[in-house]
Amino acid sequence: MVRYSKLAFRQTVHHYGTDLCWTPMILAKEFNRSSVARESDLSISTREEEESARVPTVAQFGASAALELARASSLAAPYVSGVDLNCGCPQSWACAESLGAALMERRELVRDMVVETRSRLARDGWDVGLADADVESARGRSVTVKIRVHKDLRRTMDFIDTVLGDDGACGWRRNIDWLTIHPRTRKTPSSTPIDLEALEILTEKYGKRVPILVSGDVFTLRALPYTSHLLDEDNHTPTFTTSTDSTPAATAPSSSTPQHPKLHLPNLADVPLEAVDVFLANLARAPLVLKSGVHHLTEMLGPGYGPDKRALIGKRDRMRLTKCGNWIDVLDCLEELRAKAAVATAAEKLVNNTR
């Protein structure tokens, strides 16, 4: 995410079990032309021998020309597991440059961009085929696309058909390794729930041709409005629930589809306070400018985005953090807040025990 998901944060979520991370969207044009942009936009760990530092990462680009995306991908490929084209960013500055969600109106261009990128990576000696040997190879690199949906879903289908390409026409089975769908239109605010019907139609139509990742309204696994076969090895069909009904619903593919019990994941939690320590330790090695680092901290310590809206520390204390002028003050402030939180927890325990 732009302004987030920098190296220290990617290493932190990797520590807590995230398999694959994305960089924030990087502007391909600047990345190609400036070594300063390359250094600031794509930090990688030089502690490759340490498991905790090795985070499988996809470099996500904003681009509107095939040559730009192919060149940027070629430059990034030695340091990442794959490259992704962002066709989802709705911000007006991006759309004005024909980047992000504006590309949802340019399906042929998007196809040309991924085809050119795949060819360039293949010429550079990366394994970009989709056979198991390519996928498992140390030189395997993925080429993917993230999309939003159109109000008229037929246009999204035209888009996906064009971008996937004809099986085998370019020497590989499809033009992209996987597709990430953010089931909102360019105009839908993120406060509006994702469009489950669109998601169901698209996964049903394309799910067997290309792996699909979902972005949007993912807070905790228990609160997902759909189930996933990834959490249930015997079943390979995702099913959906409506927002008003928590049981697998009328939108499920057919009555013969096995019904999923609601999952119980006892160890799933919002951000624990220890995650802040993990982040700070990563930050010491992969620094961020003060403002950005503190912003990460206030988000991590703030209210949960899922059903549990409790914050680890209150708003007034989070504001105190934002007033700190240097990292020493930030660490001192955190120490103080931690002590305060420990006292509050001890007091709560005491009250519960005496009840």
Ligand SMILES: Cc1cc2nc3c(=O)[nH]c(=O)nc-3n(C[C@H](O)[C@H](O)[C@H](O)COP(=O)(O)O)c2cc1C
């Ligand atoms: C501040 C901010 C920055 C984002 N930056 C990116 C980005 O660089 N690349 C991207 O693919 N999505 C980006 N997104 C979109 C999110 O990845 C995600 O698709 C979207 O927020 C939907 O999830 P939600 O329903 O939890 O909000 C960004 C979102 C926000 C709020």
